[in-house]
Amino acid sequence: MEYILSFLHQHIDLIYIVILSIFLGVEVISRVPSVLHTPLMSGANAIHGVVIIGAIIVMGKAEPDNYLALIIGFLAVILGTINVVGGFVVTDRMLEMFKGKKK
């Protein structure tokens, strides 16, 4: 119990961010037209690719002889990048088509 309390206390700033972000996410998304569901999902998909930062940190702090960390980290960087880059490009391709018909 005491242990959990101290963990919460240590990370209280982050917990504030979590709580506020939850409400922010809900507010930002509500009342989106159904036409945009697919692109929005795809865009959100690209944004959670931010996990790539973790992969870069893993990779960047690995000792040169720690092959497990190097190989797994390397894979993680590749997969994370595919998520980010592919996600944004696919979303842009979808939205490009919406734009064309406005003229």
Added chain:
Amino acid sequence: MGSSILSIIYLIGSITFILGLKMLSKPDTARKGNLVAAAGMTLAILGTIFLYKIDDVPLHNYGWIFTGLLIGGIIGVLSAKKVKMTAMPEMVSMFNGMGGACAALISIVEFNHLVASGASAGGMVAIILLSLVIGAVSCAGSIIAWGKLAGKIKDFSFNGQHILNLGVLAVIIGLFVWLVLGVGATATSLVVFYTVLALALFYGILFVLPIGGADMPVVISLLNSFTGVAAACGGFLYNNPVMLTGGILVGSAGTILTILMCKAMNRSLKNVLIGSFGGGATVAAGGNKDQGHYKEISLNDAAVVMAYANKVIIVPGYGLAVAQAQHACHELEKQLEERGVEVKYAIHPVAGRMPGHMNVLLAEADVPYEKLLEMEDANTEFPTTDVVLVLGANDVVNPAAKKDPASPIYGMPILEVEQAKVVIVNKRSMKPGYAGIENDLFFQPKTSMLFGDAKKVLQELLAAIKEV
């Protein structure tokens, strides 16, 4: 100096994610929103590479990092550019799976690191495990969802599946608690750790496998928010605010989006996850009933009926998408308009494989935006419509959703095409649609069937109309 710049960069990154999501939810600003978020992401990635420090030691292994970024970037761009518009949903699912895998891999390295350093910090173990489990479930689930949408994996359910699912989940939670509270990070716990990983992957497969293909968009959206939470765990792990805001935003926005999608289909999330759509029981219920006979219509007859109509409404469905017939469809529409026929499209919110999917496809074929009617507007127009042409849509025009309380799609809002004078249905065969149920519409007296691949039929119809 460097680390204070990095803090500002992370702040900017977080703001762009919020702005980006906000802009993405409005049609006018959506594209810009995507670019804003992408710019913020690039900044955050570059900032991390060059400015991140652990105890005043900058990151190294730049060669590995840039090679990884390059390989991933090339694969990402190529696959995103080459994918057909119709295969978009499975592509998104695949990208999502990779994000989940990335989170799980990070956890593996960090746990090993923790074991090697001998520090037994329960809080860290909990965060690492959470990211591992969520990431692995999301990864395995997304791959199954991808396989289902691509038609590579069939729906699969067996008796007692829910019990097995719950059992696996209970074991995962049990081991989780045991690792966090009991053993901490030691060499033995490494074995337990990999067991949890295997079970989480297994659970991801079990979780998605019985869910029907028609509900896949909901599942992908849900897994999307899972990956968001996994990314946010990384934020705790590295005390990294941008990972935290990005991840949690996607987690909460994704959950809301999932619920909105369920609403568009008039189904509850619980229903989607537990009641497997199109399972054995529903097929039996549909199959026992005598359906009567359907009638076919020849191409020429169909052409004449349409050419002399005042108003034609086209109802596109997934059949049109797989046949890549959106361009042929637009040609037909132009030809009919030249003859003075009013042509519109009725778009069901879940036409295609995902909400909004059909709008994207038709936009690709340059169909003007004003011609696309949303469901409510279309339903008020059907009574004054002469011909409705249903192109590869099935469940979204199934009157059973209104009339038959025993039907698994009962309550789903549908396009009431039977209000029109004549209904022409183009399908490849009489096989039931994605939900696996028969459609009474096809057996009604005013309905005629026009069998064949949507693209081929449309081209032939176009030629026939020119000759009328």
